[in-house]
Amino acid sequence: MIFLFIGIAVGDTGEWPARPWSEAYVYETAHYTVRTNTSPAAAEDIGALMEEALGEYRRLTGYYAEDLPRFIINAYATKEEYEAVAKKQGFPADITNGLYTPVPPAAIHLPYVTDQGRNPAATLLHEGAHQFIDQVMSFKAPAAARDILPASQRSLMGVPLWLNEGLATYMEGAITDDGRFEAGRVNGPRLKHLKRLIRADEYHSLHEVMSRRYGQQFSVEDYAVAWGVVYILDHESDPKGRPDKQGSLQRYLEACRLGFFTDPAEGFSREFLRGGKLLPNFESLWAAYIARQSPAFFQRIIAGKGVTIEAWEKNWAKKIRQIKLEASRR
Numbered sequence: 001m002i003f004l005f006i007g008i009a010v011g012d013t014g015e016w017p018a019r020p021w022s023e024a025y026v027y028e029t030a031h032y033t034v035r036t037n038t039s040p041a042a043a044e045d046i047g048a049l050m051e052e053a054l055g056e057y058r059r060l061t062g063y064y065a066e067d068l069p070r071f072i073i074n075a076y077a078t079k080e081e082y083e084a085v086a087k088k089q090g091f092p093a094d095i096t097n098g099l100y101t102p103v104p105p106a107a108i109h110l111p112y113v114t115d116q117g118r119n120p121a122a123t124l125l126h127e128g129a130h131q132f133i134d135q136v137m138s139f140k141a142p143a144a145a146r147d148i149l150p151a152s153q154r155s156l157m158g159v160p161l162w163l164n165e166g167l168a169t170y171m172e173g174a175i176t177d178d179g180r181f182e183a184g185r186v187n188g189p190r191l192k193h194l195k196r197l198i199r200a201d202e203y204h205s206l207h208e209v210m211s212r213r214y215g216q217q218f219s220v221e222d223y224a225v226a227w228g229v230v231y232i233l234d235h236e237s238d239p240k241g242r243p244d245k246q247g248s249l250q251r252y253l254e255a256c257r258l259g260f261f262t263d264p265a266e267g268f269s270r271e272f273l274r275g276g277k278l279l280p281n282f283e284s285l286w287a288a289y290i291a292r293q294s295p296a297f298f299q300r301i302i303a304g305k306g307v308t309i310e311a312w313e314k315n316w317a318k319k320i321r322q323i324k325l326e327a328s329r330r
């Protein structure tokens, strides 16, 4: 088995024989706590990669507040150890690359091995985006609702499914063939897939993809579409990483963070409370609400006045077809 570390490829020389998880190395960076039973060098590499990635999560989302939570990453030496953890958390057996779970203690879990040519660094960047979005970009329930919501629901996901996966797949493209981190690159496999879908006119409309709810199926075609929307949005806006210069993607994400409300306290009460009580089926109502606002706000903030999502989509498909694989840098 070959362990591929970020930046340096290290064979399984036996220099660091895998230890049991109970004796995992712990490495702390400014924002991440990395636990791994592979090697101390792997722990440091993961920490360094994720600190770089964090800068990119912030630039992409336009979220620069300083008070970040600690982000936890568990990197297992073998697939078997990882799969046992995933199974215990109730995840299906086919999530083999890695996962992020918001259930406390919220953490990323992944096998730190190269599997079928997939570099674990790509998985780290993908799951790291979900972690950032969940722990930083979620909607904080207003004071009036805090007491009646169970603790696990005081922070609600306002970033729609398509955008959550779009940002994650965009980030996973940032690993070069030789294992370096290079933000803004084309995600080769997603681009190829998407071009094929567009040529054959075999994908669901943007409106449909943007209306998917959490808990609903999100197909591999939908991933390609979501990737392509985020790619075009990031390459066409020019916020230059400055908090005071937000592009349309960042403005859209800010609307998501506020639960698509102009006044979150008033809006949340109006939509979800009756006589001081939460509506029955609150969770599924919330998911439906986000899925409904998602295309509506896309039209308003991103497509713009008088431009339908369908018209925006036509233009978008044309631009995707023109992207060259080698045109990787932003």
Ligand SMILES: [Zn+2]
Binding pocket: 126, 130, 164, 165, 168
């Ligand atoms: Zn994902």
